Amino acid sequence: MSRSRPEPIQVVKQRRDAALNALVDSIPYIRFLDVTFDRRGDELTAQLNFADKHIGNPLLPAIHGGVTAAFLEITAVVSLNWAHLWERIESGALDPEEMAKGNLPRQPKTIDFTVDYLRSGLPRDAYARATISRAGRRYASVHVEAWQDHKSKLFAQGSGHFLMPQAADKPS
Amino acid sequence: MADKTNLARQFIKAIPHAKELGMILEEIGDGTAVISMPYDAKLIGDPQSGVIAGGAVSALMDTCCGAAVMCHPDAPGGTATIDLRIDYMRVATPGQTITTRATCHHITRSVAFVRAVAMDEDTDRPVATASGAFTVEAGF
Incomplete structure (x- = not known):
């Protein structure tokens, strides 16, 4: 049994x-x-460019x-949407060129979002990563952590x- | 109280991000603040419907809750958010101003508890509600 040749790296990265x-740009x-x-x-990894x-x-x-709350929520929604669409992007069911023209699938909708402010946000760039705790067919739970200088010293965390x-849901 | 109201007004005007979002202080006093934010295309979170991003509503809620704490008669000075939870009940109608009313319903020497509600022009159906805890600082 022969395996099909893996796609060239440029093709994968470009897609x-x-x-x-x-x-993101939309x-x-x-x-x-x-x-x-x-x-x-x-x-x-999301970056808030100060x-x-x-x-x-x-x-x-x-x-x-x-801004901190918005940054965490953006990280959560984009990461969740990205994970949700990943299979369809990889399989080619979603065409990045069509997506760039604005033919985008509907985004997840925020039901609720809670932010813990752990330290004051310094006037410099911040970073955040989301963990999808559960991705169900209808509901998803997402946790987000944000830091600035030290990854181990979070300045905020959120969950929603x-x-x-x-x-x-048809695109309007 | 008049001094504090003025101070709160000045303070909100001095917040670069509040200015950037076009926030307007409508009412303030005795632990209650009302702030509005006009619709702006740069705040859109869903390009297909033109609905404002949840994050922009969060920023409005956070500012309004902070203002409510600062104008509470028992608050000696500034405040910072400890935690804030927002429930998004429905999407705000595109094109409409969002107005938030926050009330600091309890305050101790260290913590202020705040509730807020955000509405668009249909004031019977809230867009979002918030509840949070804020620090009580000695000065600004």
Whole structure:
């Protein structure tokens, strides 16, 4: 029995990066906050690229709690959506070129989201990774951790529940 | 109280991120704050429907809850969020201003407890609710 030849690395990377870029670039609020994503295989790390407009307390200064919450939620939704679509991106059922034109599947919807503020957010870049605790057909639970200088010293963590898009949900 | 109200107004104006999101302080006093945020295309979270991102609503809720703590008669100064939970009941109607009302319903020497509700123009059906705990700081 012969195995089919693995795809060339460029093809694999191009497909995955194009699909991820299409998902992220389509959302104005992600661009507004300047959150970018690093990909290693299917693992995503979100990066909040610091800007003065993120400041909440100008006296300290510290990142606005709302920016931290938004950053965690964006990380959770994009990571969950990415994991949800991964199989279809890999199989070719979803075409990154079509996705880039705005033909995107519906995103998961946030049901609730809780943020723990562990330390004040320093005026510099922040990073976050999401763990999908459970991905059900209708509901998903996601945990997110965010850090700045030290991965072991989180400045915030969040967890939330999401409603997964159903097959009947047509893009509007 | 008038001094504190003024202080809170000044403080919100001085928050770069609140300014960036176009937040307007509508009412403040005695542990209650009302802040509105006009619809803006840059805040869209779902490009297909034009619905505002949950994160932008979180930022509005967080700011409003903080303002409610600061204007509580028993709060000596500033505050920081310890935790905030937001329940998203429905999507906000695209094009409409979102208004949040936060109430600091209990305060101790160390912790302030806050509840908030966010609405669009249909004030009968809340868009989101929040509840959180905030620090009580001696100064600003």
